[in-house]
Amino acid sequence: MDSAFYREQILEHARHPRNSGRLDPADARAAVTNALCGDELEVTLNLSRGSIRELRFLVRGCSIAQASASMLSELLAGVELARLGELGRAFRAMMQDGAVLPPALATLAPLAAVRQHRSRVRCALLPWEALEACVAPPEPVSTSKVQKRHP
Amino acid sequence: MTRPPLDVERIRRDFPILRRMIDGQPLAYLDNAATTQKPRAVIESLVKFYERHNANVHRGVHTLAEEASALYEEARSKVARFIGAAPEEIVFTRGTTQAINLAARAWGSRNLRPGDEVLLTAMEHHSNIVPWQLVAAETGATLRYVPVTDGGELDLAEAERLIGARTRMLAITHASNVLGTVNPVERLIRRAHAQGARVLVDAAQSVLHRRLNVALLDCDFLAFSGHKMLGPMGIGVLYGKRALLDSLEPVEGGGGMVGVVEADRSTWRESPARFEAGTPNVADAVALGAAIDYLLGLDPAGLLAHEADLTARTLAALRELPGVRVFGPPASPGRVGVISFAVEGIHAHDVAQLLDEQGVAVRAGNHCCQPLMRRLGVAATVRASVAPYTTAAEIDRLAAAVTRAQHVFGRG
Numbered sequence: 001m002d003s004a005f006y007r008e009q010i011l012e013h014a015r016h017p018r019n020s021g022r023l024d025p026a027d028a029r030a031a032v033t034n035a036l037c038g039d040e041l042e043v044t045l046n047l048s049r050g051s052i053r054e055l056r057f058l059v060r061g062c063s064i065a066q067a068s069a070s071m072l073s074e075l076l077a078g079v080e081l082a083r084l085g086e087l088g089r090a091f092r093a094m095m096q097d098g099a100v101l102p103p104a105l106a107t108l109a110p111l112a113a114v115r116q117h118r119s120r121v122r123c124a125l126l127p128w129e130a131l132e133a134c135v136a137p138p139e140p141v142s143t144s145k146v147q148k149r150h151p
Numbered sequence: 152m153t154r155p156p157l158d159v160e161r162i163r164r165d166f167p168i169l170r171r172m173i174d175g176q177p178l179a180y181l182d183n184a185a186t187t188q189k190p191r192a193v194i195e196s197l198v199k200f201y202e203r204h205n206a207n208v209h210r211g212v213h214t215l216a217e218e219a220s221a222l223y224e225e226a227r228s229k230v231a232r233f234i235g236a237a238p239e240e241i242v243f244t245r246g247t248t249q250a251i252n253l254a255a256r257a258w259g260s261r262n263l264r265p266g267d268e269v270l271l272t273a274m275e276h277h278s279n280i281v282p283w284q285l286v287a288a289e290t291g292a293t294l295r296y297v298p299v300t301d302g303g304e305l306d307l308a309e310a311e312r313l314i315g316a317r318t319r320m321l322a323i324t325h326a327s328n329v330l331g332t333v334n335p336v337e338r339l340i341r342r343a344h345a346q347g348a349r350v351l352v353d354a355a356q357s358v359l360h361r362r363l364n365v366a367l368l369d370c371d372f373l374a375f376s377g378h379k380m381l382g383p384m385g386i387g388v389l390y391g392k393r394a395l396l397d398s399l400e401p402v403e404g405g406g407g408m409v410g411v412v413e414a415d416r417s418t419w420r421e422s423p424a425r426f427e428a429g430t431p432n433v434a435d436a437v438a439l440g441a442a443i444d445y446l447l448g449l450d451p452a453g454l455l456a457h458e459a460d461l462t463a464r465t466l467a468a469l470r471e472l473p474g475v476r477v478f479g480p481p482a483s484p485g486r487v488g489v490i491s492f493a494v495e496g497i498h499a500h501d502v503a504q505l506l507d508e509q510g511v512a513v514r515a516g517n518h519c520c521q522p523l524m525r526r527l528g529v530a531a532t533v534r535a536s537v538a539p540y541t542t543a544a545e546i547d548r549l550a551a552a553v554t555r556a557q558h559v560f561g562r563g
Contacts, residue, residue, distance in 0.1 A: 015561065037500055037516050038530035060530065062498035063560075117504060 019073035176510030184536035226440035250374035265291030330479035382442035396422035
């Protein structure tokens with residue numbers, strides 16, 4: 001029943017995404033596209049002494065991208081930018097290899113249900129890609145177009 | 152009509168994969184525009200080739216080499232008869248994509264100059280856009296596009312206007328892999344020829360659903376894939392008029408395509424050997440021949456009627472659902488059973504996944520047609536597509552599964 005329960009949580013976030021929209025002005029912004037399906041996701045951040053003060057995700061995509069962004073947005077307030085890399089690696093390890101999530105990411109556990117549909121794992125990673133593009137120079141990724149702007 | 156309907160249940164018994172269960176439910180395979188399933192005759196033909204006849208072709212005198220060569224050329228002859236061509240006009244390729252790339256490169260690099268126009272349509276698959284972009288960049292030619300109407304058909308008045316003295320090539324899909332639209336290629340071919348242009352027809356989506364005859368069409372090139380017509384993956388066909396093929400330079404060099412090889416130059420064999428450098432995909436070519444035999448063993452009128460019935464049933468069932476937008480022309484014969492739709496408020500990938508949970512296999516995405524998606528104003532569509540083994544009950548399951556997906560998302 002886990003998967004049905006998880007799916008319900010994913011759907012709930014997809015229907016009512018938290019922190020949805022765009023901060024204007026914003027301290028940092030990045031947009032990513034999943035070329036495989038055309039989904040678009042934009043993150044805007046406001047910072048305070050090296051930590052995330054507030055953030056918004058604007059998602060034009062499937063329920064998994066929506067829910068992943070929504071769940072993530074709920075746990076990032078106050079998180080130091082320097083920790084994003086480590087958290088992103090931990091989330092990827094869970095999505096791609098089934099690793100256990102660290103306590104800081106425990107609320108993202110429902111997304112593990114996406115693992116059984118490998119073609120959709122990328123959808124769950126999309127908000128992380130945007131976030132990482134926001135705080136680090138984008139790496140060349142053949143399937144995504146990354147724009148970065150620090151106003 | 153007193154004609155007996157196509158015996159779909161008997162056809163289904165020829166396709167082992169159709170017995171598969173998905174999550175405890177029988178598979179309803181409606182992703183035929185991506186690839187069709189294979190009858191046992193095709194699978195057995197592959198096994199038989201490797202178990203009894205496997206050898207390289209054309210360059211051996213031993214028994215197996217002669218058998219393999221004969222089977223390979225017999226497959227070429229079957230393809231030729233199937234589309235009304237001569238065997239010399241059939242080049243085996245990996246599939247439609249490689250066939251179009253070959254035509255674009257071999258013909259385009261020799262015949263296109265700055266100011267020349269290659270005319271495409273707004274409903275082309277990326278594989279009939281990008282090869283022309285590559286050769287246009289190299290030659291300075293310009294790409295133009297025939298627009299698509301709101302009804303999902305080509306704007307024919309605009310097509311006739313666009314086909315002009317500068318047009319050197321019209322490269323057009325016979326049937327859209329998104330909209331199902333069957334284009335009036337005969338009319339456009341005549342028009343293009345009157346202006347001195349060549350015509351390439353992408354028949355990837357029509358080859359299963361419409362009997363093709365290149366002699367009647369009078370196209371200069373025609374491309375299709377084996378795996379979308381019950382044949383194996385990895386084999387496809389470029390048809391080219393013989394004199395045209397023989398006027399072109401090879402694109403790939405290697406064994407099998409040369410006459411005399413000297414230190415700094417070589418001579419080419421005639422078509423089609425000229426375009427088949429290296430060891431060809433013999434087994435899959437032979438199995439494509441088996442697929443053609445299988446298709447020719449089915450009642451052609453029955454196949455057409457079955458496909459038209461399924462298409463009408465799908466269109467009617469989807470149009471009845473609230474919140475479902477169906478793309479493309481309203482009915483056969485102006486379309487084939489490739490039906491794209493969008494469900495209001497639910498992303499195409501979510502729809503496809505929820506359908507899969509109910510055993511219904513469809514495709515979701517941009518279907519390698521980004522320009523067309525922009526024209527339709529959507530990022531992605533859900534696409535259901537039929538084959539001779541598709542049943543009316545599977546179409547009913549599709550409609551029921553969409554309704555259930557709407558309930559899951561609170562949209563029903």
